[in-house]
Amino acid sequence: MPKPAHLIASTVFSMTALAGAVQAQQPGGIEDNMPAFQQALKARLTFPMAWSPQVKDLAAWRAAGRAKVWDATLQAPDRTPFAPQVLAEQDRGAYTARDVAFNLTQDSRVRALMLVPKGAGPFPAVLMLHDHGGKFDIGKEKVVAPMGDAARSALSQAWAAKYFGGRHLGDELARRGYVVLAVDALGWGDRGTLTGDTQQALAANSFNLGTSLAGIHALDDVRAAEFLAAQPQVDKRRVAAFGFSMGAYRAWQVAALSDAVTAVVAANWMATTEGLMVAGNNQLKGSSAWHMLHPGLVRYLDYPDVASLAAPKPALFIAGASDPLFPAASAQTAFNKMAQVWKAWQAPERFETRVLPHGHVFPLEAQEGAFEWLDKQFSAGPANSPAGASHGQTR
Template sequence: MKRRGFVTLPALALASSQLPAPAARASAAADAAGFAAAGFESPSVVEGNMPVFAEQLKAELDFPLAWASRRGRNFGAWKRQARAKVEELLWQPVDRSPFDVEIVDEKARDGYRQRQVLFNVTRHSRVRATMLVPDGPGPFPAALLLHDHGAKFDIGKEKLIEPWYDDTRLVSARAWSEKYFSGRFVGNELASRGYAVLAVDALGWGDRGGLAYDGQQALAANFFNLGSSLAGLLAREDVRAAAMLATLPEIDERRIAAVGFSMGAYRAWQVAALSDDIAATVAACWMTGLKEMMVPGNNTLRGQSAFYMLHPGLYRYLDIPDVASLAAPRPMMLLDGATDPLFTPAGVAVAYAKMRAVWESQHAGHRLRTTIWPELGHVFVREMQDDAFAWLDRRLRR
């Protein structure tokens, strides 16, 4: 009897891996065609960290809890239902631990005081935050400042409030400020305008460091194994920080803004969606439609930092701008750069249109400001800041 020859799948994979890149891609495509002809999918065809059926998965996402799908229903009831779903998928229980705020350092600066405060951001974590409080009797309008990611973990809160307590962090923070903020510290600029500001390190940054870029995915996986969520913790801590800020005697609890850049912008509109303590939001350079973000080459497809913004299962119910729209009809300003490599123009346009429809449905279109800055990329430079702070003044300054 004639012996049949065969090649194992591992052998095929090994052979392809030894080919030059173009040849390897051609080989993979040929393999895929062969498997398809045989009636089953190749287990080895993954392009850009995406499965070969990614487009089919995207097509199945119809965001049934979006306001666009619930038009004609009570807006308040929609917000309660949609927020409840987001809260469920945070995998972080509501935390009502006492904040137990303690001022551990205070120094005078021109026009305001610099403070370091300790407080319980959750039942598990007592953190050091920085504050700037204007001189005078108050109560003052305030801003919760949400720092970015940037794969730079040695500083967190120091990216937004100039550190007076650590020379090493000061050098690092000034370099970051030059790179993204025209040499300004956003918090110090707001304090000079009469706002009290608060900044807190997210888990992994600054005082809460010890994280490297390639450790993020493992950290997130370990949270999942513990029945919890890294992204959910980030969201819960930001809600708690807003709530703590509202309790301070110097603060007008009705005039608290959330302000952030990059991942901080994501955090800003997210906390506005989940917290009634936020009266207005400024979010620079983080808004897109989910489907338009999940395209070849996008940074999100690498994993790692994406886990700080990944709530498992959420997008089966709501698109990214749908979540941000839970803040409606409160004032919100979104700024994006036309040349930002992290977000496609199509994704930004889709998101802006969805959000515009929500605010206008509540006769509050004038409270939503969306701006795409031509010739600017992933930055929050002086001219963007000046525009944003003037807008914020009109909403929160008396």
């Protein structure tokens, strides 16, 4: 028996109203390159593996955090012999520059620049990690002056003038008595070159191959740190990771993941996920973000949580008060969170942060302060090893 017309109309109206309500409650589509339901996704990011006052066993917490990060990198442990070879040397006065080749991983044999002070060692050492900057034709030469290449020398000097007050950070540290190692990240210099557009293809194809671009960087940096610490001229108990911008991200990440690193200086890369997920920020544009995004890791740990896995190693974090890429307020929120972890390790004096009156650059004044800080951390020699730190295998 057919339904009366008024019942049919009522049913249609009810279904239409219900559909409208569902549509209102479940927005779809994309807004500003984000899912329209981004707020619901953000609300689920509770970072359950972050340190909290409920953590009683700090060493176990750190081990679990490291394991989670390594899992997200999609990388397997690598113990390939380094098999180093010196290709060329250059006398630079107080130190010698070397063009060296070694097996970074089982898949990559690379060329690197290594600076070795003259005199009796062993010396403290610094792994210098270069930035992104949207410039791929040089990598290691952004932080160490190149050898015998006029074209790269010009590019290198221009980069130093733009971001570092005309100074090559690695060469200055070598003059101060540090062994310095700089290696190209995949896509830069001798290992490239990328372009702004091809970054996303490289990242996608890394996933197609069962790996991750950010994960490759992480493993490469850990292996570089292990290579540096293994050099006969190096005091393995005094090895720092040092970087600016993406190099700073790499520095605190390798300090968190590797026992070969015993201190870290990171300038102009620290913030919270929430603080970076704002309109116009680089982290939302793809491109450079692919080098720093481990699949699914943000479901467990925020950026400051990962960096806190480096505790209680000496750590200096620097931010620019007018840095447009890493808002100072978000950087300070991250710093406050991290400070609690060093305090929990009973080593608050080993953690220092500075918000300085500059933008996304690392000027001479900030450099001098960072160099002096690092000198102070290593001035006591081997006895300055962080209390409670692990010196076993990286994982």
